[in-house]
Amino acid sequence: MEVTHKKRDKEGKFSLVHEGNEIGEMTYVFVNENKIDINHTLIDNDFRGKDLGLKLIKASVDFMRKQGLKAIPSCPYVAKIFDETSEYDDVRA
Numbered sequence: 001m002e003v004t005h006k007k008r009d010k011e012g013k014f015s016l017v018h019e020g021n022e023i024g025e026m027t028y029v030f031v032n033e034n035k036i037d038i039n040h041t042l043i044d045n046d047f048r049g050k051d052l053g054l055k056l057i058k059a060s061v062d063f064m065r066k067q068g069l070k071a072i073p074s075c076p077y078v079a080k081i082f083d084e085t086s087e088y089d090d091v092r093a
Contacts (some may be wrong), residue, residue, distance in 0.1 A: 003059040014056045023047045026056040035093050037072040064091045
């Protein structure tokens with residue numbers, strides 16, 4: 001299982017790929033040059049309950065740290081994870 005990332009001008013997407021098929025996604029939009037809004041996370045029904053969404057969060061946090069970005073977690077799943085731990089406080093807007 002791998003996480004891929006595609007970024008366009010003002011938006012991006014992290015995808016979770018298993019055996020060549022996308023089984024999960026996390027999307028974001030740029031609010032400004034230093035801040036993104038993580039607005040959507042979805043894991044395929046057959047793969048839920050395995051904490052695979054955390055793989056997408058970790059990939060996005062790595063990206064944000066490298067790029068010096070902060071995130072608004074408007075996606076309820078991401079907001080929940082951000083609220084449950086201080087591990088991501090440095091990237092939370």
